[in-house]
Amino acid sequence: xxxxxxxxxxxxxxxxxxxxxxxxxxxxxxxxxxxxxxxxxxxxxxxxxxxxxxxxxxxxxxxxxxxxxxxxxxxxxxxxxxxxxxxxxxxxxxxxxxxxxxxxxxxxxxxxxxxxxx
Amino acid sequence: xxxxxxxxxxxxxxxxxxxxxxxxxxxxxxxxxxxxxxxxxxxxxxxxxxxxxxxxxxxxxxxxxxxxxxxxxxxxxxxxxxxxxxxxxxxxxxxxxxxxxxxxxxxxxxxxxxxxxx
DNA sequence: ACCAATAGCTTACCAAAAGTAAGCAAACTA
DNA sequence: TAGTTTGCTTACTTTTGGTAAGCTATTGGT
Numbered sequence: 001x002x003x004x005x006x007x008x009x010x011x012x013x014x015x016x017x018x019x020x021x022x023x024x025x026x027x028x029x030x031x032x033x034x035x036x037x038x039x040x041x042x043x044x045x046x047x048x049x050x051x052x053x054x055x056x057x058x059x060x061x062x063x064x065x066x067x068x069x070x071x072x073x074x075x076x077x078x079x080x081x082x083x084x085x086x087x088x089x090x091x092x093x094x095x096x097x098x099x100x101x102x103x104x105x106x107x108x109x110x111x112x113x114x115x116x117x118x
Numbered sequence: 119x120x121x122x123x124x125x126x127x128x129x130x131x132x133x134x135x136x137x138x139x140x141x142x143x144x145x146x147x148x149x150x151x152x153x154x155x156x157x158x159x160x161x162x163x164x165x166x167x168x169x170x171x172x173x174x175x176x177x178x179x180x181x182x183x184x185x186x187x188x189x190x191x192x193x194x195x196x197x198x199x200x201x202x203x204x205x206x207x208x209x210x211x212x213x214x215x216x217x218x219x220x221x222x223x224x225x226x227x228x229x230x231x232x233x234x235x236x
Numbered sequence: 237a238c239c240a241a242t243a244g245c246t247t248a249c250c251a252a253a254a255g256t257a258a259g260c261a262a263a264c265t266a
Numbered sequence: 267t268a269g270t271t272t273g274c275t276t277a278c279t280t281t282t283g284g285t286a287a288g289c290t291a292t293t294g295g296t
Contacts, residue, residue: 018163032150045136
């Protein structure tokens with residue numbers, strides 16, 4: 001039984017629930033990497049500095065924060081901004097694509113409140 | 119500077135965006151584990167058998183599928199059902215909590231369509 | 237009856253990711 | 267000038283993920 005391939009392939013809807021969607025997959029694997037969701041959620045509150053993020057997310061190490069921030073920058077969700085004071089001050093803030101994750105974060109938040117055991 | 123602790127702690131809103139929310143964190147780390155998001159999304163289309171899932175999600179191995187399904191079962195998002203035919207037939211389907219992830223999946227899907235490079 | 241294939245897994249092993257610890261330059265603080 | 271904070275990087279260990287094989291039970295073919 002080779003998956004009933006002929007009866008699928010609707011062509012009317014690009015991504016029926018119940019199928020595999022590459023973009024969705026890449027998105028969930030990106031924000032699902034360890035700590036990334038928490039970091040993005042914190043950045044929703046406005047620009048944050050490295051150590052602010054570090055102190056806000058319990059258990060997160062500086063090494064991983066650095067790595068995750070660079071990944072998010074690479075994907076265009078976060079921008080790193082250096083304000084040459086002095087003192088120099090580095091802040092991270094969401095780009096437009098990052099900010100537009102807000103409804104996603106919010107609905108997952110509601111789900112978590114309703115269904116996750118504390 | 120120890121985080122301006124006194125000026126935070128609003129107590130009016132349980133989880134201001136910009137803070138850390140343990141339940142949100144647990145939720146995003148759960149569905150963000152590798153392949154889990156894709157598996158849940160496929161299950162949104164209705165109950166699926168082990169090998170259906172395996173064939174639908176490209177790159178997913180049987181070992182990891184088995185592991186992820188048991189995790190999701192443990193968290194109560196998925197139920198494993200054995201129909202003793204014969205032939206026996208195992209299917210996996212979302213529970214109520216699993217199904218109620220639908221808006222989350224949908225909004226992340228929209229975001230991915232808009233912002234993820236294919 | 238015999239052989240191969242498919243479903244639904246488990247076990248063993250190796251590679252990649254994450255966690256831990258330390259270090260480090262530049263700036264500021266006492 | 268000694269010590270602290272910021273914003274990282276490098277080295278090393280542990281945990282997680284990936285690959286391959288195997289295994290029982292059933293089904294389909296010859």
